[in-house]
Amino acid sequence: MENSHTAKEEQSYEDFVPFCNWQKHEEYDILEIHLPGFRRQEIRLQFNDLGILTISGKQGSDGDESSTTTSMRSRFHKEMKISRNCRADQIRAKFSRGILSITVPKKAVKLSKQSAENSEQSAHNLFGFGGTVLRPKLSKENALKMVLVSLAMVLAGYAVYRLCII
Structure with missing residues (x-):
């Protein structure tokens, strides 16, 4: 032993x-x-x-x-x-x-509603560009401001044209 x-x-x-x-x-x-x-x-x-x-x-x-x-x-x-x-x-x-x-x-990762929407949206976008780049979201107020600025520019251009020709 x-x-x-x-x-x-x-x-x-x-x-x-x-x-x-x-x-x-x-x-x-x-x-x-x-x-x-x-x-x-x-x-x-x-x-x-x-x-x-x-x-x-x-x-x-x-x-x-x-x-x-x-x-x-x-x-x-x-x-x-x-x-x-x-x-x-x-x-x-x-x-x-x-x-x-x-x-x-691994544990299953729970996605928030917003991140799930973002991942779904990015799957539909071309070349990896985000949805906000290809499809900007405008509020009604901002859209109205853009229309008014565009209208003012057109009127100013027309006024300059009329002054220069006459």
Whole structure:
């Protein structure tokens, strides 16, 4: 029994940082962590109330006593803050072929009535110009002022024309 205890004490670990890749989608994000040589039971995932996802693993930590006492093993520890815009109760993980895939679903974003109208309006506009540029909205008062200014300019032009010709 003493030999197995000393064998565990002499195990040493090499810390490493695994390659991670985020894939952003409209309804969810996927974090892929490359962990070649690891097995599913050697990986731990924890998500706390502060929104921190902790991923850790120790390769060969399942109590395999058949290995030599001086074998080098790998381990990692990674913490990351997850967006408040996620549904924490629906985070899922899958481990396959040395890649840990963590799916983080996003909460549905509620659009206000005005922003929904703006996005609908911009979909109908050409070349990305806003609706106010192509179709200005005038109040009755401003429209009346524009008509009066136009009429005054026409009358002034006519008066100048009559004075210059006669």
